Amino acid sequence: MGGFSEIFWHQQAVLPLLALLQLLPLLGAVVVLAFRERSTAIVIGKVVALGELLLCIVVAVRIDPVSPALQLAERVGVLGYHVAVDGFSVVFLLVAALLTFLLTLYGMSRGMISPGRLFAVLLVAEAGLVGMLVTMNVAWFAAFSALELWAVTYLLRRWASSRQETQALARFVQYQAFGWALFVGGCLVLGWNHADATGGQWSFDLFDLAGAPPAGRFQTAAFYLLFYGLAVRTPLFPLHGWLPNMAQHGLIAVAPALMIGVKVGIYGMLRFVLPLTPAAVEYWQPYVVGFAMAGVFFTAALAFLQTNLRRLLAFAVVSHTSLLVIGVFSLHEAGIQGAVLLAANFGLAVTGMWFVVGFVFRRTGTTELDELSGLFERVPFLAVAFLIFGLAIVGMPGTPGFDAAHLILEASIDNFGALSTVASALGNVAAAGFLLWAFQRAFLSPGKPGAHEVDRTLPMEYLVCGIALAAMLTIGFFTEPWLHLTEAASQAMAGRFAK
Amino acid sequence: MSVPLLSLLVFLPLLGAGLLWLLPARAARYLTAVAMLATLAAATAALVAFVPDGPRFQLVERSLWIASLNVHYQLGIDGLAVLFLPATALLFLGTLVAGWNLAHDAPRLHYALLLLLQCATLGIFCALDTVLFFFFWEATLIPLYFLLGRWGAAPGSARAASRYFLVMLAGGVPLLLAFILLAASQTVPTFDLPVLLGVPLPRPTQTAAFLLLLAGFAVKVPLVPLHTWLPQFALAAPGSLTALIVGLKLGAFGLLRFAIPLAPDAALDLHWLLAGLGTVTVIYGAVGILAQTNLRVSLACAGISHVGLVVLGLAAFNAQGALGAVALLLSFSVSTGGAMLLLEFLRQRTGTTDIHGLGGAAKTMPLLASGFLVCGLAGVGMPGTSSFPGEFMLILAVLRSHTGAGMAALFGLAIAAAGFLSLYRKAFFGPATRREVTEAEDLRPREWAVLVILLVLIVGIGIWPGPWLDIVRPAAEAWGAGLAR
Numbered sequence: 001m002g003g004f005s006e007i008f009w010h011q012q013a014v015l016p017l018l019a020l021l022q023l024l025p026l027l028g029a030v031v032v033l034a035f036r037e038r039s040t041a042i043v044i045g046k047v048v049a050l051g052e053l054l055l056c057i058v059v060a061v062r063i064d065p066v067s068p069a070l071q072l073a074e075r076v077g078v079l080g081y082h083v084a085v086d087g088f089s090v091v092f093l094l095v096a097a098l099l100t101f102l103l104t105l106y107g108m109s110r111g112m113i114s115p116g117r118l119f120a121v122l123l124v125a126e127a128g129l130v131g132m133l134v135t136m137n138v139a140w141f142a143a144f145s146a147l148e149l150w151a152v153t154y155l156l157r158r159w160a161s162s163r164q165e166t167q168a169l170a171r172f173v174q175y176q177a178f179g180w181a182l183f184v185g186g187c188l189v190l191g192w193n194h195a196d197a198t199g200g201q202w203s204f205d206l207f208d209l210a211g212a213p214p215a216g217r218f219q220t221a222a223f224y225l226l227f228y229g230l231a232v233r234t235p236l237f238p239l240h241g242w243l244p245n246m247a248q249h250g251l252i253a254v255a256p257a258l259m260i261g262v263k264v265g266i267y268g269m270l271r272f273v274l275p276l277t278p279a280a281v282e283y284w285q286p287y288v289v290g291f292a293m294a295g296v297f298f299t300a301a302l303a304f305l306q307t308n309l310r311r312l313l314a315f316a317v318v319s320h321t322s323l324l325v326i327g328v329f330s331l332h333e334a335g336i337q338g339a340v341l342l343a344a345n346f347g348l349a350v351t352g353m354w355f356v357v358g359f360v361f362r363r364t365g366t367t368e369l370d371e372l373s374g375l376f377e378r379v380p381f382l383a384v385a386f387l388i389f390g391l392a393i394v395g396m397p398g399t400p401g402f403d404a405a406h407l408i409l410e411a412s413i414d415n416f417g418a419l420s421t422v423a424s425a426l427g428n429v430a431a432a433g434f435l436l437w438a439f440q441r442a443f444l445s446p447g448k449p450g451a452h453e454v455d456r457t458l459p460m461e462y463l464v465c466g467i468a469l470a471a472m473l474t475i476g477f478f479t480e481p482w483l484h485l486t487e488a489a490s491q492a493m494a495g496r497f498a499k
Numbered sequence: 500m501s502v503p504l505l506s507l508l509v510f511l512p513l514l515g516a517g518l519l520w521l522l523p524a525r526a527a528r529y530l531t532a533v534a535m536l537a538t539l540a541a542a543t544a545a546l547v548a549f550v551p552d553g554p555r556f557q558l559v560e561r562s563l564w565i566a567s568l569n570v571h572y573q574l575g576i577d578g579l580a581v582l583f584l585p586a587t588a589l590l591f592l593g594t595l596v597a598g599w600n601l602a603h604d605a606p607r608l609h610y611a612l613l614l615l616l617q618c619a620t621l622g623i624f625c626a627l628d629t630v631l632f633f634f635f636w637e638a639t640l641i642p643l644y645f646l647l648g649r650w651g652a653a654p655g656s657a658r659a660a661s662r663y664f665l666v667m668l669a670g671g672v673p674l675l676l677a678f679i680l681l682a683a684s685q686t687v688p689t690f691d692l693p694v695l696l697g698v699p700l701p702r703p704t705q706t707a708a709f710l711l712l713l714a715g716f717a718v719k720v721p722l723v724p725l726h727t728w729l730p731q732f733a734l735a736a737p738g739s740l741t742a743l744i745v746g747l748k749l750g751a752f753g754l755l756r757f758a759i760p761l762a763p764d765a766a767l768d769l770h771w772l773l774a775g776l777g778t779v780t781v782i783y784g785a786v787g788i789l790a791q792t793n794l795r796v797s798l799a800c801a802g803i804s805h806v807g808l809v810v811l812g813l814a815a816f817n818a819q820g821a822l823g824a825v826a827l828l829l830s831f832s833v834s835t836g837g838a839m840l841l842l843e844f845l846r847q848r849t850g851t852t853d854i855h856g857l858g859g860a861a862k863t864m865p866l867l868a869s870g871f872l873v874c875g876l877a878g879v880g881m882p883g884t885s886s887f888p889g890e891f892m893l894i895l896a897v898l899r900s901h902t903g904a905g906m907a908a909l910f911g912l913a914i915a916a917a918g919f920l921s922l923y924r925k926a927f928f929g930p931a932t933r934r935e936v937t938e939a940e941d942l943r944p945r946e947w948a949v950l951v952i953l954l955v956l957i958v959g960i961g962i963w964p965g966p967w968l969d970i971v972r973p974a975a976e977a978w979g980a981g982l983a984r
Contacts, residue, residue, distance in 0.1 A: 396641075397630075406630075406679065413680065414683075422672065425672045425676065426669065426672060428668075428672075429669045432664070433665050436661045436664060436665065440661060444649060480565050480566050
């Protein structure tokens, strides 16, 4: 069916792992909410987040990375429930679960108001993310996406860190609602086309839809609706307008981590856009890649202009997301594999940087670069962590970014020639430029009066940054298992476009 | 081979850097000294274990690192690289001693970074897999960035640190692309250097790879016009760090080890490019010496001139040129690095390395002044110093292959010598005017030790170069033969 095959869960595991994976955070959220603001709620929140992470690890161990089939599949007749995972989804799932766990630790260390409710919302968002990552049904994907967006909107409303949050919130809702509507529109085109072809049988299932992609203009329309819907979410230049404001005024670290720590936009493109509208993808590939290359540099230039560390990071995200899109749309095995690994790397690294920014904000009450100075003397660990996360984004050897960027470059040499490859690789150097510049101004510059009063690094801060760093460096030096995990899925995906 | 000697050598400094955190901060420099001495011992052991007439790559260690990409952890040395190991170990030891009494804040971090830098540098010389090489190559940037940005003396040091980092990162882009290109052009993609050396590539691939590699290494060498970071670096960095940067000839080593042998036909075609860049760099560096008033910047310019000469020697594409180039690189590592360290001693006493603030320094500091003179003369290739044999061979080879360029380089050498002597006269002779100079004390025992080791190496190798050249010669001949096909 559409070139997909699947292995059902009872052949691989004793329990329907994916169902558990989706239910655990939802149940956790209900329990945490029931305990209201008691300290038990916080403990339960952490335990559930940790449990979800362990469950993801079990899934990663259970699946067979050599097989290109979708695995641990579950199908129920009701509402077209159909879930399965392959190497790609496992990588994204692990990142999502790890980040949520770190966010629960981080949320505690920042001492935020009503932590119980915060944890409940966090778990709802996690449920949304996990749902998007395991479902094989575009309609379910859209539904989970709505759930997660609702959670983030709620976070922004209740825990905003500055007065201008209303503006940021409005911008966020406008953009996301529009993107979501586009995506739903794309789903409807596909579903209607399926109904048209099969005589009134509506379906949004990936397996059904991939078998008979719409013809001609309908396919182009579906491609554009789905692609731009996801591009808002990703965010892809020039649809990134919601991110800088949200980053500057929203709840530090938590909201950005949920929106951009896990690159579900990129995942959606890989899982749905590429297989469902193959001809349109091939036709529009040069334009998408051209825009992405422009985006790498345009947003890097914007990042140089920022005076606020949080806004600067937001533009850094948009810049590197463009690189991911180049990888996905290379339609080449190495490029797709690189994009998946790089997405995981960026997610971890950027979230790590957000954590450090949050810790700095707790001390200084500001993230304006002009007002920060001499932090290296007081919090050297956080400073070094910030720099290492930054270097991971740049693709320094020893971080997961290196092998991934290496794969994308390999793919783009094959597809687009050496010149444009050099150009996109230089985009990385530009990113290194603004990150180093920010690092210098905030951490290395000589301390101004008053700067020396900030607290030393706290144990919880060591823990949060330490886990993220350890995860990153371990993957960086032992890339092999991750390459192995994603290899078959990348081959299968690239095989759809082999000429 | 039961002991993985090269791994031990490369990772001893890293082990030291880890152990630093277990001891109190005031013991940091002693532990660093122990780690560096152990590294020197390991480097000497590698030198002893190396058989000049044996197989090309020796002490090879190989294990799979990233299987899907066919990347190996592979170390090994040949005659071209083996002498760089003890030279590097010595240079780091000298750097440590030169900064011994400077009160570094956060000493453990400082010394850990220095050891990390040593680990990466030794790795560059030993790596036989292009990805591993690139890994070590980029790994030098992080410690350098911090050592310069955090412990830099001058006000512009943070800026210089960023600039260095970005310039080198940009230089890394063509290198990585070249390595990917080389790997992809094999039937089975591989990053294994000995394998890559054995398989001739089609001409267009070679040309692309050679140009990319040249662009990447030229930044580090540095070849004019990609040299502009170096004078700024030399001014902003602490003296000991400048000694490392000027003393470690990584860029030229990269050309020798990778760019030319991996793309021999393209290199032969583009010999004019290499020779031209080399000649321009020699003369530019020499004129730069004349134009400076700061001894440190002028030494940096001398370093530029030196590597230009070495690149010119490589462009001769024969064994004699390669032998001369390696001998010169080693000699310049010692002499220029040593001169930088002596300048650091001078700066610690007088607070400046600008000739306007010096003058008459030889009266109060005769030992320092004479030591600096010897290093300087070695830098211009005076007979009796370690540079002479290499320079002589190199110039002979170049005069035969590129007569015009050779003549121009000789002219550049003459300018460099004149520039050095003129600066030396202004800084060390004449009446002493400033109090810092008249009241300065001469070298202390610790600094004495550095000077004696330097002089022994410079004069000893200068008078008796045979055994050292014999270590390099077979490898240089193999290198020349690899090009002649």
